[in-house]
Amino acid sequence: MSSMGGMAMGSMSMGNGVPSMFALQQIYWVVVGSAIGIATFVNGLNRLLARYRLQDPSSTPAQPKSLFLRVYATLTAISREISYAKFPPISLGPLVIHFAPLGWILIILANLVTVLVLCFYGIDTSDVWQWESVGYRTGFIAICQLPLIFLLAGRRNIIGYLVDMSYVRLNWFHRWTARTLWLTSTIHMGFWFHDWGRYDYIAYQLTHDPLTKRGFAAWCILTFIVISSSAPVRKLSYEVFVLQHLITFVGLTVAIWMHAPEEVKIWVWIPIGLLVFDRVVRYAWGAYVNIGIFHCSTSRCSLFAHHATFTPFPGNVTRVIIHNPETHWKPGQHIFLTCHRIALFQSHPFTIASLPEDGRMEFFIRAQGGGTRGFADFAEKRRSLEGEVRCGPMFIDGPYGTHRPLRQFDSVVLFGGGMGATFVIPLLRDIVSAWKSEQDNQFPRRKNPSSVTRHIRFIWAVRSRAEMNMFESQIHTVLADVNECRRLSPEFKKEIEISIYITCDKNCHLVPLPHSRSSHENTQSSIELFDLPTNSRNNSVNTTSTDREAEMNCQDKYQKHTTPIREKVCPDTGNCHISALSRDQTSSDSNHSAEESTQLLPSYTNTSPTILSGRPSPHAIIRKSLERAHGESAVVVCGPRGLADDVRLSVVSLSDERAVHKGTEAQGIYLHVESFGV
Template sequence: MDLMSDMPMGSMSMGDGAPSLFTMQKMYWAVVGSAIGAATLVNILNRLLAQHRLRDSSLTPAKPKSLFFNTYATLTAIVREISNATIHPLTLFNSTYTIHFPPLGPVLIILANLITILVLSFYKLDTTDVWQWEDIGYSTGFIALCQLPLIFLLAGRQNIIGFLAGMSYADLNWFHRWAARTLWLTATIHMCFWFRDWARYDYIKYELYNDELTKRGFAAWCILTFIVVTSIRPIRGLSYEVFVLQHLVTFIGFIVAVWMHVPDEVKIWVWIPIGLLVFDRVARYAWGAYTNLAVFHRNKSGKGSRVWTHSATFTPMASNITRVTIENPGIHWKAGQHVFLTCHSIIPFQSHPFTIASVPEDEKLEFFIRAEKGGTTRLFRYASKNDKVLGAVDSAPSARSRTVFVEGPYGTLRSLRQFDSVVLLAGGMGATFTMPLLRDIASVWTKESKGEIGHGSFQAKRLAATKRIRFVWVIKSRAQLSLFETQLHSVLADVAECRRRQPDFPRELEVSIYITCDEKLDPPALPSPAQGVVTSGQDPSYKKEISVEKDNISFHSISANSSLTSEAAPAPVGKGCLPGGGCCCTTQIEDEDQINTCACTCSGPAQTNPNIPPPSTSDEKTIPSKEFSPTILSGRPYPRTIIRKVLEKAEGESAVVVCGPPGFSDDVRRSVVYLSDERAVHKGTGAQGIYLHVENFGY
């Protein structure tokens, strides 16, 4: 495994007519650079396309109208169908563990990288020729070394590749892990061929015990193996905090071992990753200092005497969820982005990524954090202990607020305003991602209906090309409705107001909420006039309804735990389900227009926290009871039918955005691929393209 030689190995050829090792390294980066360049070009074209659509004054701005954009749309549709294709998950151990596979597109990119590496490593070398085993050892060593910069380029949060390609570091992190595994494979081949060469003379043990260079190389391989093993999802999921700490420490050890192992002529490949790591850290710390030091935001915070900018309040909510609120933040963000949040007084020396559930117009950062384990559990315990409703001694706002540090925002998503139709699907806490996107588009609808469109030579003629939005939220418990009922009230009321202000308002919004389980509901107090219909309990014998109309707008509350409007009846209760138990319905509803009945299964006592007070029933806005009321259904959605109905009305390219459990995301991804193929998008049928965004932190 010795890379040293009396003469520079990098300038030598490893075979008849083969390029030098230095040339092989340059060829590898020519391939990588070409891929990054192609992704950059696509990103630029997409940005130009978005601007073009917002400047298009026709009735179908999201539909391609030129030969160039038609050709681009056709190629895009073909690539999307291939890249989004995925196979069904594999269930193991009697359905106790499920393996979810990544889509075909990322897999093909990783395979292309692997093939490139293997071709360059073995170019014009014969693996059966014992006299070439040493040459293969050198070749694979040099190729392994030149992969290091790519590993670090894909790992940083301040990501150069992400900036050029228009991708989030969270999406690139999957490529980072697989590129590291490819590096491990190349390093293993490099080591094995040296061992194979030494084994002819029974020399392996001697080299490992006596040769310093071999010791360092073997140490680097051992550290890299540990890194690869601990980065596997089941292992890294055991403790996020421990994984982050050991990952950083072991990578530093790996770089040091590699630097000590390689000759001086190729140490540049080690210095580049070190420089990238330093750049990422310096950029993050510099931006973090600007974001979190109050001296840079005194006018905004109004508290110039404070050292730190951000102070957060923590409120416990149903289903073990903590609401974190930061007023007047020192950052600017877009809907769909996330930040890393740190609160040393509660969870010291830890930083966790959380999606921003608010929009910039709120002038506050809001997060809904489910208590899973580790730091998130401690946040919920702190919020519950200090909540004023529970009668805590130190329940004053000053006692409940804590200084927090914000890093970000991060996250990249193509502007949804450029699409004709948008389908937003969320499972559980995935609504923290889709709700701001819904509010963002609805807000520009309101501005357009009021005529609030800016002027200027470069100002778009419209704020959004979107004509219809389909919002779907799947939750287990009705109590979770309280998380976003105010936001849904606001959005539905705003759209209704747009319709009243402009009778021919060319926008459509449809909201569906699927409830898979229902917990015990306590009988509510008499509702206020704004509350309307209240259905309480699971026994129809004591169901009580009160209907109130105000200004020709009626309210219908679905349960005591939520004042959210609904025309739908409560979820059916299966036989044998007692009031003290829960009712679960996992039947997939293929068509919302058909009346669905669901045989529920008893799930035992509801998993609710008795210390959490019920959500407020005060309503800030009123909602029309028909067209602009959400549909409440018991069961699970059938994404293919939901998306198909939207696409049938689309007059331009549509967008489908999903955020939820892996199984739900996979189902949506397969549905989009199926529908794109079924409709023969941009292949002579006139059907329009489908852009898909799946929000997650790796596969």
């Protein structure tokens, strides 16, 4: 990192038709801007397509009808197969390396190739007299990447708004763009060192040249940032990572600003402006949402707008409810939640498990350490002393998160793994609420658009029966609404199938489904809900027991029901790898015969959840839904990495197997994977 003081070189051509270094910086941003522009155009087309489908009066609105829509569907299907694909993980002893989707990797590789071409175009690196030119050129290209890194980092993200992508996904691109910057800076430093090394001049420069000192300091800070941002290090302590990341990025920005000449400092001021913009917007919005004086009509002019109630659940899960929140959100979005009384200066993202019409924000938080452990400990200790556990003030930041609206798809398949249900259950409820709105003639129709979805397949995999109690009321609401739609309209053709898989219950009893005592129980298809015995349900709120103790409480006694249930008891295998044939699996997917499947599993109706032991087969489940689809389908998954990878692989395989939109009548498949972790 030598003196870049000869900045007159920046505006000079290097001969042989090679543009000037300033022009190369502009070319880089033409490429980046074009990519963002194309993604923005596609996002606009998708929005128009969704509106078109919701206004289409035909029986198959999600099916492309015109030549343009068929061509667009074909191009979309091809790009999806490429972008959704994923390389299998590689095991290196105890270390397992997971790969990002191929589409993400191709974008990063395109950025890397662009950077390297701009760095070396027209330069003969075998000529020692051009090494200094490489040093200058790579310095120019390195510093012009800074704005993109900051653009990809903010929660209130301009790129995310244009291309309809959550900051969570953009953060992955942020990290890899930073690694590309590190590589460019290393080449920049390496060629200067290589040039100085011929004269044994490196130590002298690092000792006596201030510009070289600052550049080397910037490279050291950037190296530390890249290492500390790797997943293994980042997940050791998320709170510590966030704090040191902010501090080191400030240090990096200062070091680069001191190293860079005046002519290129604009590339440093732009990131500073983006950072200030992100913080000002977030803090201004946060102040409006969280300070009660802005909402006197609802919060009675208290200083702080939000307080919360805490309820402990089995499995180290805490339910947090904020009543009458002063913000609106969409299904599947998340909030950063802060309670300084419990976890000082800590903010953690949690998916909102309720809908806006519920009048409350509901979160289910599993204790994993840090602030989440503080929530669980607070709920457990305070409940025995104070009865209902209340805490305040609570501060919310958000909502964040985005995906294509699911109401525009003909068939929707939802996979939730464990706490991943907090993401998919609101999506399920949102579609069903649209169905009910269309059928309800007693009340004014909602302003929300209707849904073209005909079929919903909902899969929830849980480790034990105790976890099912968390979302009993939500699933009750869904089934009650569907049954009400059937009562109001005998011609109601929508379908919903709900299956719950118990993957790690030691004794694997299938839980009886008591009849609902709702006003709809006299309809032809009675609503059946899974439930724990009354004693266990009451204990689930007050208990401090572990998962295993809660399961033992649940095994003691079952309520008696008039409807007979076929019960399957798994052998005690001593581990969590119980296997049972799902009714979704065909003979090609399992060694079990169809006759064995009938003997093992309870009877099924599409208005009652089916409870199964074992693990779901995403490939078979998705295929069954696709074969019934009359238009484009959506597959959404939120859960552990293994489940997400299985679903992703199944979507890619089925899309290729069915030759989606490649001369066949098979319809397209949209996939959204919501990731766990940080």
